[in-house]
Amino acid sequence: MQFDHIVILASDMEASLRHYSTLLPALGFSKTRDHVWSFANGFEIDLQPARHSQSYERHGPGVNHYSVSVGSEDALESIAEALREAGLDVPIIQSFGNARSLFLPDPDGLRLEIAYDPD
Numbered sequence: 001m002q003f004d005h006i007v008i009l010a011s012d013m014e015a016s017l018r019h020y021s022t023l024l025p026a027l028g029f030s031k032t033r034d035h036v037w038s039f040a041n042g043f044e045i046d047l048q049p050a051r052h053s054q055s056y057e058r059h060g061p062g063v064n065h066y067s068v069s070v071g072s073e074d075a076l077e078s079i080a081e082a083l084r085e086a087g088l089d090v091p092i093i094q095s096f097g098n099a100r101s102l103f104l105p106d107p108d109g110l111r112l113e114i115a116y117d118p119d
Contacts, residue, residue, distance in 0.1 A: 056109035067113035
């Protein structure tokens with residue numbers, strides 16, 4: 001089994017396109033269509049407009065966050081710096097024992113965790 005894709009529904013497509021057009025290439029995704037990015041393993045992220053304006057609620061029903069892992073602490077730091085330089089508001093990287101994670105919210109608040117765990 002392999003994950004195939006995720007569809008993210010955005011309340012403001014323009015703001016979300018700016019966000020994901022910066023974030024996803026920094027993580028190694030390539031834009032394949034107007035609002036679809038693909039990773040080398042075929043996994044795709046598809047951004048589409050939401051039909052309702054219900055905002056994300058971290059502990060409400062639905063997706064809390066989704067996560068990608070990187071191979072080193074330096075890679076995590078480099079991605080965070082590249083996103084800052086590109087103008088995204090990047091929160092501090094959190095530590096969980098030896099593991100470190102960056103929880104990056106999109107314009108609607110849906111968070112992507114970029115994680116490094118040496119264990």
